[in-house]
Amino acid sequence: MTTRTARTAWNGTLNEGAGQVELTSSKxxxxxxxxxxxxxxxxxxxxxxxxxxxxxxxSCYAMQLSGVIGAAGGTPVALDVSADVTLAPDxxxxxxxxxxxxxxxxxxxxxxxxxxxxxxxxxxxxxxVSKALTGTTITLDAVFEK
Numbered sequence: 495m496t497t498r499t500a501r502t503a504w505n506g507t508l509n510e511g512a513g514q515v516e517l518t519s520s521k522x523x524x525x526x527x528x529x530x531x532x533x534x535x536x537x538x539x540x541x542x543x544x545x546x547x548x549x550x551x552x553s554c555y556a557m558q559l560s561g562v563i564g565a566a567g568g569t570p571v572a573l574d575v576s577a578d579v580t581l582a583p584d585x586x587x588x589x590x591x592x593x594x595x596x597x598x599x600x601x602x603x604x605x606x607x608x609x610x611x612x613x614x615x616x617x618x619x620x621x622x623v624s625k626a627l628t629g630t631t632i633t634l635d636a637v638f639e640k
Contacts, residue, residue: 500546502527515541533581533589544591548577551623555596559617566613568605573598594627597635607638 498520504513508529516524525541532542556575563570575598584590596618602610614636618624624632 515546542581544579544581547591547623547627548579548594551579551594551596551621551627552577554623555598555617555621558621559598559600559614562613562617562620563600563602563605563610566605566609568609568613569603571601571603573600591627591630593631593633595633595635599637599639601639610638611636 499518500515501518502513502515504527505511512526512528514524515527526539527542528540531537531540532544537545552575555577556573559573559575560570575596578593578595578597579591580593580595581589582592598614600610600614605613614634618632618634
């Protein structure tokens with residue numbers, strides 16, 4: 495099986511420190527991270543674990559949906575997927591990811607809207623990132639655009 499690696503170098507305390515997360519396997523980039531910016535309304539040039547989870551989930555879901563649509567006899571023309579990841583206080587203390595809201599707009603040939611909506615739900619349940627995030631509420635808003 496395939497293993498992918500990312501690494502973070504962090505200096506300082508939680509609130510005054512900062513770090514950089516490196517996408518090591520792909521060498522696609524190195525990105526600044528900061529706890530105060532993680533919990534702020536504006537990220538201003540830094541990323542966060544939640545944004546990276548959103549990127550992982552939206553891309554995984556798009557790939558899975560493409561495969562499910564193909565298995566149903568359709569051909570994806572365009573899939574526009576977003577994942578909104580919510581970080582909130584945990585009643586047990588600290589913070590936790592409370593919800594991931596997936597949204598997909600799909601232009602697909604060869605299937606009808608009902609088949610698309612079923613494929614969208616099936617992909618949400620079977621995408622490897624969705625499986626990894628069990629215990630978090632994952633919602634889906636799917637729109638068929640053909």
